Amino acid sequence: MTFRIDHERTFTRTIEPVGGGSFDAEFRVLPDEQFEEVTGAGADNEKAALRKILKSVGGVVGGGEELPSSPEVIEQLIGYLDIRLALFAAYTRGVREARAGN
Known part of the structure; x- marks a missing residue:
């Protein structure tokens, strides 16, 4: 099996916000430099990411x-x-699972 680096990489996770209910979120896996461009403290940076x-x-x-x-x-x-916190947690879990080969 080959790995294509030139296509958009995505994964989906179920998000469970405070207060009940859930929804699905499909995430893009960004290269480090693109992700680092938009990360930082504060709501505006979180939303941009x-x-x-x-x-x-x-x-x-x-x-x-x-x-x-x-x-x-x-x-x-x-x-x-x-x-936002639930989305970031799901993104982080998804990327970590991919690194572990799951």
């Missing part, structure tokens, strides 16, 4: 209906600290 690594979301409900993944839905989600 998530805009780069978060490709799509699924299972998010609004107004009684499932919402299609969109930049607007992602912006609503990353506007909450608990959801």
